[in-house]
Amino acid sequence: MTQGAGELDSLVRKRIRALRVAQGWSLDELATRARLSPSSLSRIENGQRRLALDQLVTLARALDTSIDQLVETDTDDVIVNPMIDGAHGLMRWPIKAEPGMTVLRQRITDPPPDNPARMRAHPGREWLVVLSGVAVLMLGNRRFRVEANQAAEFPTMVPHAIGSGGGPCEIIGIFDREARRGHEPDKPAHSESD
Structure with a gap:
C-alpha cells in the first residue's frame, strides 16, 4: 500500500x-x-x-x-495463510506482531509419554489452546487436563509433553522465538504428542 x-x-x-x-x-x-x-x-x-x-x-x-x-503503513497482509507441514500434519501461522512467534494447529491422537525421558525442556514460553477434545499437558511431575476452550501457558524450561486425553484432540500452540527453536525440525524430533 x-x-x-x-x-x-x-x-x-x-x-x-x-x-x-x-x-x-x-x-x-x-x-x-x-x-x-x-x-x-x-x-x-x-x-x-x-x-x-x-x-x-x-x-x-x-x-x-x-x-x-x-x-507503519503496510496493512495489505491482514490475512495470514498457514504454511502446511505435510510430513508432520501441522499447520503454522507466522505472527508479525511479535517477531519469531509461531502459531501451530495440531491434531493429537496419542497420549503423552509415560517416560519422563521423552519430555523436552528448552528455553522459551508456550501457550496452548484446546479447540476440541481433551489434551493432557505434562509439566515435570505434574499432569494437567486441558479441556476444549481452555488454555494453558507455561515456561518450556520445565520438561513437558502434550498428548490426548482419551481420544483425538485439536490444539493451537503458540511459541515465542526461543520455544519455537526447541520445536524446529532439525532438533531431535518431538513425538506427535509434543
Whole structure:
C-alpha cells in the first residue's frame, strides 16, 4: 500500500492521539512525558504544527512505542495463510506482531509419554489452546487436563509433553522465538504428542 506524505502525516498524528487516549492520558500528561507544551502537542495532533523527527522520537518514547510502529503503513497482509507441514500434519501461522512467534494447529491422537525421558525442556514460553477434545499437558511431575476452550501457558524450561486425553484432540500452540527453536525440525524430533 502506497501512501502520499500527507496521508502518512495524518496517519501518524491520528496514531499519536489514539495511543494517548488509549493510555487514558490528557494532553497535559503526554505533553509532560514528552517534554512538550500542551498547546504544541495539541497542534501536532490536529495538524496545525509541523511534526519534526526529533518530536516523533520523543513522542514514540513517551507513548512506549517505536517510530516504526507510528509510521507503519503496510496493512495489505491482514490475512495470514498457514504454511502446511505435510510430513508432520501441522499447520503454522507466522505472527508479525511479535517477531519469531509461531502459531501451530495440531491434531493429537496419542497420549503423552509415560517416560519422563521423552519430555523436552528448552528455553522459551508456550501457550496452548484446546479447540476440541481433551489434551493432557505434562509439566515435570505434574499432569494437567486441558479441556476444549481452555488454555494453558507455561515456561518450556520445565520438561513437558502434550498428548490426548482419551481420544483425538485439536490444539493451537503458540511459541515465542526461543520455544519455537526447541520445536524446529532439525532438533531431535518431538513425538506427535509434543
